[in-house]
Amino acid sequence: MSRLTITLDDELHQALKETAARQHRSIGSIIEESLVLRGIRKFESAHSIVARVRSQSALDAEKAQKLAVAETRRERKRKL
DSSP states (O other), X not given: XXXXXXXXOHHHHHHHHHHHHHHTOOHHHHHHHHHHHTTOOOHXXXXXXXXXXXXXXXXXXXXXXXXXXXXXXXXXXXXX
16 A cells, blocks of 8 residues: 655644544545545546446447446445
């Protein structure tokens, strides 16, 4: 697992610490979850979503990509 040092506004850092304490979680787990919810992932992962949609339908590349983006956004909203 990699380590990362970031600089946060003092108020945001305090809010993050309080949230972690309230949820009995680590700050790292909250940040990691936030990145996943924002769709941060390796290019290969996003590419595989498009390839899967394309292989399961008769859509051309442009329509498949639009569908993949729409599905990704829908999934993010569902997780919030």
